[in-house]
Amino acid sequence: MNYLLHLLVYFDIYVIVALSLNLIVGYCGMLTLAHAGYYAIGGYTYALLALNLGWGFVPAVAVAMLVCAVLSLAVALPSWRLRGDFFVLGTLAVQALIFSAIYNWSSPDTPLGSWKNLTNGPFGITGIPRPSIFGWTPASPLSFTLFATVVAGSCGFVLWRLQRSPWGRLLLAIRDDELAARGLGKNTRFIKIQAVAIASSIVAVAGALYASHVRYLDPSSASLDEGILVLSMVIVGGLGNFKGPIVGAFVLIALPELLRFLSLPDTQAANLRLLIYGLLLVLMMHFRPNGIAGAYRVQ
Amino acid sequence: MTIAAQPMLEISARSTVGSRVVLRAQGLRKAFGGQRVLDDLDLILHEGEVVLLRGENGSGKTTLLNILTGNLEPDTGTIEYLADSTPRSYSFPRRWWQELNPFDHFTPEFVAREGIGRTWQDVRLFGSQSLRDNIAVAKPGHSGENPLVALLAPARANSREGAFNSQADAMLARLGLAGREQSSGDMVSLGQSKRVAIARAVVAGAKILFLDEPLAGLDRKGITDVLTLLESLVREAKLTLVIVEHVFNFVHLHHLVNVHWMLESGRLEKNHAEPIPQIDSIDGIPVTIAAPSWFSQLAGSPEHVTSERLPRGATLTRTRRPDHWKPEAKPVLEIKGLIVNRGARSVIGLDEHGDPNGFDLTLHQGEIAILQAPNGWGKSTLFDALCGNAPIKRGTIAINGSTVESTPPWIRAQTGLAASPSAAKLFPSLKVSEVSRLSPHSSSTGSIPFASRTISSLSGGEKQRTLLRMALPDSGMPQLVLLDEPFAMLDDIATRQAVEAIIGTQPHHAILFLIPANHSFS
Numbered sequence: 001m002n003y004l005l006h007l008l009v010y011f012d013i014y015v016i017v018a019l020s021l022n023l024i025v026g027y028c029g030m031l032t033l034a035h036a037g038y039y040a041i042g043g044y045t046y047a048l049l050a051l052n053l054g055w056g057f058v059p060a061v062a063v064a065m066l067v068c069a070v071l072s073l074a075v076a077l078p079s080w081r082l083r084g085d086f087f088v089l090g091t092l093a094v095q096a097l098i099f100s101a102i103y104n105w106s107s108p109d110t111p112l113g114s115w116k117n118l119t120n121g122p123f124g125i126t127g128i129p130r131p132s133i134f135g136w137t138p139a140s141p142l143s144f145t146l147f148a149t150v151v152a153g154s155c156g157f158v159l160w161r162l163q164r165s166p167w168g169r170l171l172l173a174i175r176d177d178e179l180a181a182r183g184l185g186k187n188t189r190f191i192k193i194q195a196v197a198i199a200s201s202i203v204a205v206a207g208a209l210y211a212s213h214v215r216y217l218d219p220s221s222a223s224l225d226e227g228i229l230v231l232s233m234v235i236v237g238g239l240g241n242f243k244g245p246i247v248g249a250f251v252l253i254a255l256p257e258l259l260r261f262l263s264l265p266d267t268q269a270a271n272l273r274l275l276i277y278g279l280l281l282v283l284m285m286h287f288r289p290n291g292i293a294g295a296y297r298v299q
Numbered sequence: 300m301t302i303a304a305q306p307m308l309e310i311s312a313r314s315t316v317g318s319r320v321v322l323r324a325q326g327l328r329k330a331f332g333g334q335r336v337l338d339d340l341d342l343i344l345h346e347g348e349v350v351l352l353r354g355e356n357g358s359g360k361t362t363l364l365n366i367l368t369g370n371l372e373p374d375t376g377t378i379e380y381l382a383d384s385t386p387r388s389y390s391f392p393r394r395w396w397q398e399l400n401p402f403d404h405f406t407p408e409f410v411a412r413e414g415i416g417r418t419w420q421d422v423r424l425f426g427s428q429s430l431r432d433n434i435a436v437a438k439p440g441h442s443g444e445n446p447l448v449a450l451l452a453p454a455r456a457n458s459r460e461g462a463f464n465s466q467a468d469a470m471l472a473r474l475g476l477a478g479r480e481q482s483s484g485d486m487v488s489l490g491q492s493k494r495v496a497i498a499r500a501v502v503a504g505a506k507i508l509f510l511d512e513p514l515a516g517l518d519r520k521g522i523t524d525v526l527t528l529l530e531s532l533v534r535e536a537k538l539t540l541v542i543v544e545h546v547f548n549f550v551h552l553h554h555l556v557n558v559h560w561m562l563e564s565g566r567l568e569k570n571h572a573e574p575i576p577q578i579d580s581i582d583g584i585p586v587t588i589a590a591p592s593w594f595s596q597l598a599g600s601p602e603h604v605t606s607e608r609l610p611r612g613a614t615l616t617r618t619r620r621p622d623h624w625k626p627e628a629k630p631v632l633e634i635k636g637l638i639v640n641r642g643a644r645s646v647i648g649l650d651e652h653g654d655p656n657g658f659d660l661t662l663h664q665g666e667i668a669i670l671q672a673p674n675g676w677g678k679s680t681l682f683d684a685l686c687g688n689a690p691i692k693r694g695t696i697a698i699n700g701s702t703v704e705s706t707p708p709w710i711r712a713q714t715g716l717a718a719s720p721s722a723a724k725l726f727p728s729l730k731v732s733e734v735s736r737l738s739p740h741s742s743s744t745g746s747i748p749f750a751s752r753t754i755s756s757l758s759g760g761e762k763q764r765t766l767l768r769m770a771l772p773d774s775g776m777p778q779l780v781l782l783d784e785p786f787a788m789l790d791d792i793a794t795r796q797a798v799e800a801i802i803g804t805q806p807h808h809a810i811l812f813l814i815p816a817n818h819s820f821s
Binding site for chain 2: 158161162165166167168169170172173175176177179180181182183184185186187188191194198240295296
């Protein structure tokens, strides 16, 4: 039972990640690899504030969102001039920068959270407290699952409302033809900054949720592998609508878990699972190029 | 019968003398790689003027349009936008510190807010959005476009949205598109999408509208619809228009245009009094249907010209080269019972009632055929099906006796198909000489003066000439030469040269033109 609840929490976390990433990739047409970096920054910010300063979940997450929104300029500003492959490379550079900063921002002789040892480098941060919401702490697996579901639902509601608003329609117009949108007097640069900032601040919530669930955080949450995993979720599930990323998050969490039930030889199980997983992804992209439930194909 | 063009001098009865200046540009210069396109160009545009901007291919019409709409910075000069209540002036070259001011950029969005709108030749509707959204999104000052308002005050955003949607629906009804509000932007005909694009620019607040080939690719009905819309906008909304249009479509603009700008050697000459062919009318609608000059040049003697009606408003006109027409020989092209689908819908092979009965066409050596059909008839689909880029549902296609309907495009080229697709399918980073060497038919760039330039630097007309050069076989076995709107974007001289090139090909080739149905031949 705990195993299923654990998976449900993971599903909630990745639904937030995938839905927020969909705002950048599916609605703005900007393929970013840096999203996992902001996910990690959100988690680290929450961890430091909760661990070192004893902050509650809500204020710590609010600061994490603000930090990610400001740092999201590293992705949004290059999008003014970079397009297509060059933009992807730019976001890859941002991802590498974030990962390097988290990995190297440590000093063994100084306490965690000091300016010299902000992240504890490759050793990560342990003992991250459970979230505390106005004095209530979801300590049991069931209560944490409910809490994570409420948080994911709230983030999903915010994104749903934004995507269905005239602002969301404007994002689609920019995605379809940015030059035509500019010709109608729309400040597409500013709107892209807004979209990336909103998506980055919302993924910070997922990072905080992850940190408070696992209670340990290391640089791997900002790795390129993680970035590709979350990108796979939105591409496999489908871009440009609300249900696609949710489907993608479900499939990419459920698929590796289902493969565990295959009777594979222990020595080769991990590699074979990866092989099958990759093959299924390739087949899915071949037969469903728009994703399972998508409305837009990334160029 | 060929309708002769009769000289008639402009200008319309509407006078613009004394009306206020809405746009002024002085000393505009622009060069690309040392080649000067605009040279100390001055212009003044008055409110209510309808300008036809003319010039040969490569004369800089699109460059001037791009500069005046904020898509391109001139090297030097001054532009004053005076249409809005708060005039704005830009001097070039701009200083680096001016770029730091977020409220003073020379970009399309800043220029658009000065009341400048534009449409593109390739329309550029937002394809994933409905027609209603395409128009509603253009409306300036929508509070719902602020994410905070959209999130925290949805009632306020929804109320504005409702009002904007009603206005968009009213605009669509005015365009004759009532009931199509939810149609996707990429699922309407070219004529409809061009009208929506114009309406969208007007809704965005355009007081001066720059139109890049608004009639290109349209059939008769499409031309009539666009012209009716433009006339009503000029009459009712006092819109100022600057139109760049293909030479073939000048005649359609007769009623509308009151000023001519001739772009020559990088400068403008205003009120250039060029003869305009006389306007004809169809069912009382002021639209000219005239055979273009290239047809008589191509057809030669009229006794060799025959026409036949095809279903759904298409016409097939054939002309033969008497010494080389060989009806007894194996046909160069033989299509039997062809049905081609786009998605689930049959496009090619429909009869008058829309039933899929198959499309037949036979072309022999020495024969030139012109298939003119309305927008949406399926010309592009037929082109793709013949080239092997669109799967066919039923029927056979034989080139020089070999059935090719199941062969890939490169095998068809070896069998005897030479096709000239749209200019968008050229290789933008290659030089003209390199592109020419890629052609299986022609490697000589002989008389092309721009052989050393890259495709992306060419004007629309130059690209079209390059395509024709690639498609026309120099020699060899009888070929099927397939030309998709080969003279689109070519000026008079270039068209004449292109026709000469076509006539000069091996006379045993069979040539099939696909063009929109806005000309009449007989």
